[in-house]
Amino acid sequence: MTSRPPVGAAARRQNIDRLLVALARSDAQMQTALAAFAPNFDFQAFQYAWMATDPEERNRALLVRGNLDDIHNMLVKLIxxxxxxxxxxxxxxxDAPKDPYEALAQLKLLTRPERNSLDLTLATRNESQHAYEHLQARQVHAAVLAQRKTAPGLIARLGRWVTELPVTS
Known part of the structure; x- marks a missing residue:
C-alpha cells in the first residue's frame, strides 16, 4: 500500500479558491433553475413538474434537485x-473537535440553522440516491428553501475566514 504525499497548505488553499468559484457558478445555475418556478420557487408549480410524465416538465424539477446536490457536495468539501x-x-x-462541523460551530463559523440545512439536504440527497421512488417534491422543496436561506451566508463567511488564514508558500 502506497501512501499519498501530504497536501500542502498552498494546494489546499487553491482547492478552496476553486470551490468558491464553482459554488458561485452553481448558485447562478440554481437561480436559473428556480426561475422556472417563479415567483419565489412556487411549491405547486414545482410539485406539478416533479409529478409530470412529460420529460421536459420533469427535467425542470430534476434540474433543481441536481443543483441542490451539487451545491451541497461542494459546500461539504469547502467545510x-x-x-x-x-x-x-x-x-x-x-483539542478542537475532530468533526469539521463541530469545529466550525465552536469557532462560531457555522450556525445551528446552517447545520440543520446541511443535515436536511443530506437526508434528501440520500433519499434521492437510495429510495428515489419515495422522494417527494415537498422534501426537495424544503431542502432547497433551507439551502437558499443559509448557504450564501455560510459560503461568504467561510470564504472570508479562509482568505484571512496566513498561508505561506
Whole structure:
C-alpha cells in the first residue's frame, strides 16, 4: 500500500479558491433553475413538474434537485477542506473537535440553522440516491428553501475566514 504525499497548505488553499468559484457558478445555475418556478420557487408549480410524465416538465424539477446536490457536495468539501487547512496552519488547535462541523460551530463559523440545512439536504440527497421512488417534491422543496436561506451566508463567511488564514508558500 502506497501512501499519498501530504497536501500542502498552498494546494489546499487553491482547492478552496476553486470551490468558491464553482459554488458561485452553481448558485447562478440554481437561480436559473428556480426561475422556472417563479415567483419565489412556487411549491405547486414545482410539485406539478416533479409529478409530470412529460420529460421536459420533469427535467425542470430534476434540474433543481441536481443543483441542490451539487451545491451541497461542494459546500461539504469547502467545510472539510477549510477545517483541514486551518488545522494544518495551527489556527484550529489539537483539542478542537475532530468533526469539521463541530469545529466550525465552536469557532462560531457555522450556525445551528446552517447545520440543520446541511443535515436536511443530506437526508434528501440520500433519499434521492437510495429510495428515489419515495422522494417527494415537498422534501426537495424544503431542502432547497433551507439551502437558499443559509448557504450564501455560510459560503461568504467561510470564504472570508479562509482568505484571512496566513498561508505561506
Amino acid at each position: 472539510t477542506t477549510s477545517v483541514k487547512l486551518a488545522r494544518q496552519l495551527g489556527q484550529i488547535g489539537p
